[in-house]
Amino acid sequence: MPILFNTLRRTSFYWLTSLFLLLSLPALADEIAPQDTLENSIVKIYVTSKSQNSYSPWNADSFASSGSGFIIADNRILTNAHVVADHIFVEIQRDGTPKRYQAKVEFVSHEMDIAVLKVKDETFFAKSKPLALGELPDIHQEIMVHGFPIGGDTLSTTRGIVSRIEYMPYVHSGLSYQSIQIDAAINPGNSGGPAIINGKVAGMVMQKSGESAENIGYIIPTVMINRFLADIADGKYDSFPAFSMETQNLLSPSLKQKYQLKEDQSGVLISKVCANTAAEKVLKENDVITHIDGKKIDDDGTTALTARKTINFRHYLDLHQVGDTLNLDIVRDGKPQQIKLPLDKAVENTYTYDKEPRYVIYGGFVFVATEAYDGCQTREDYDERKDKEKKDDVSVTQVLAASGNLGFHDLPSLSVEKINGERFNTFEEFYQRLRATTDPFVILEDYAGYEVAIDRQLADSEHTEILEQYSIHKDRSKEVSGWDQTLAQRSQ
Known part of the structure; x- marks a missing residue:
């Protein structure tokens, strides 16, 4: 009798286990599918570029390099501008397949180190889905970095956390914008790959730390990617609006007193207004900017980014397009005023990328x-x-x-x-x-x-x-x- 009972119990257990696995297959498939989609939507980019210099401008050497990219909406591929700078020929390859597809650079922002590629043969996108762009992550959130670093041909994934969100120079242009610091390993070839949180892109790999610190890298946040995509929506890239003035922080109580700021007022002092600009018509030297688009500016030049984080006030200028209007609150001669500043001029740059000498x-x-x-x-x-x-x-x-x-x-x-x-x-x-x-x-x-x-x-x-x-x-x-x-x- 005990033997019969044990046999029936084992049979019931195996039957219930099998039933549970069968019922779980769709759920397991749902868990696996996103990873398959991810692998099909991240690409390796092969670039042949030319190298020229002003010392001997008639010479043009060519060299080969590679980077990473990922597919977004409208059959476009995002990557870094520095991956395709001075390109002659660009090819795209998906992980696990030998075939390469010819691509062209459709738009590029050397300021933000972002480029959009289009593949000539659109059958390339048949098995892929665009990756969704997510929101600004929280500090200490876990993040996964995907790409094709040197040392191998297959897709690589590294894990890390978000350690900082700050306003800092992008190496490719030397200009400062919002960036995210992560502690995941980033190596040559990773550039242009996506950094994923909860199945959505939190940013694009940009650069590793130039310091001796191990496993410190930086990604371009989606707020800047979205700003770039909004810029090119009309078929051309306009760059950033110029902030046609120079400012200094007001950490000195004596300076604040000189410019007649009250105890609850803070901001930055305009030390120079650029000639022949819209700013010259509405702003003056010694004006104090206290708010930008309604956000209060602290005496160190920062303003609120989240409930607990601050960022350089110029970040909110960066989010505007050329042709927008910037709302500024100022104090002039001790009196508060509201100013509407037309952003009618693009920032000047001296880049020599993608240009013949x-x-x-x-x-x-x-x-x-x-x-x-x-x-x-x-x-x-x-x-x-x-x-x-x-x-x-x-x-x-x-x-x-x-x-x-x-x-x-x-x-x-x-x-x-x-x-x-x-x-x-x-x-x-x-x-x-x-x-x-x-x-x-x-x-x-x-x-x-x-x-x-x-x-x-x-x-x-x-x-x-x-x-x-x-x-x-x-x-x-x-x-x-x-x-x-x-x-x-x-x-x-």
């Missing part, structure tokens, strides 16, 4: 142009400038030694202010004067008055020989060649 070689002198950067100037300083309309700076980056440039072979980089005694505003204007002069010498001057003399006849006669001696196949950039065609048409 603009150059011309003449007489062995290598002339390279860069966009002029004005910076923030007061009205007084701007009015005193002699080169208000200047768009391009032109420099001599090296001298290719020849008999026609004796005495200047060791010339360091020279910023050219004048050619034959005249200033110029653009590289095209500089080049036209270089070509059009009939004087026996081309005279260059820098901002200190240092002079360089080029024997025009000797420079013309030695030109081909110099190019052959230094194995230079192009003596000017494509843009300059276009100007030659225009000049030729005008002379006909």
